[in-house]
Amino acid sequence: MTGNENCASKKELLQSINQVSFAINDLLLFLDTHPHEKRALEYFSELSARRNELLKKYAELHGPLTVDTANDSCLRSWQWMEQPFPWEQEGGCR
Structure with missing residues (x-):
């Protein structure tokens, strides 16, 4: 796998996380007013x-x-704190 493929997959993964998170937040607003809606609860799950x-x-x-x-990912150390956060990277990936 080249660096560009890894960069694309990282960006795609972040985009997927953002999309699912947005859908969850939107669904939570719906469930605030429809707490017993079975299909919405199943979809939330x-x-x-x-x-x-x-x-x-x-x-x-x-x-x-x-x-x-x-x-799950940092049992050995806190090295993940030494890398730039996704929003700190110019152009998305290094």
């Missing part, structure tokens, strides 16, 4: 599981984005 999968995959490849995935 699906999206939450998908988001957790994406966050775990991102943490394994590029370091954690949330504290929830820090334990």
Whole structure:
């Protein structure tokens, strides 16, 4: 895998995380007013599981984005703090 492929996959993974997170936030607003809507609750469960999968995959490849995935990817050290955060990188990837 070349650096460009890794960069594209990192950007694509971040985009997927952002899309799923947006959908979850939107769905939560709906559930605030429709708390017993079965289809919405099922969809929330699906999206939450998908988001957790994406966050775990991102943490394994590029370091954690949330504290929830820090334990999975940083058992040896806190080196992930030494890398630039996604929003600090010019052009998205190095």
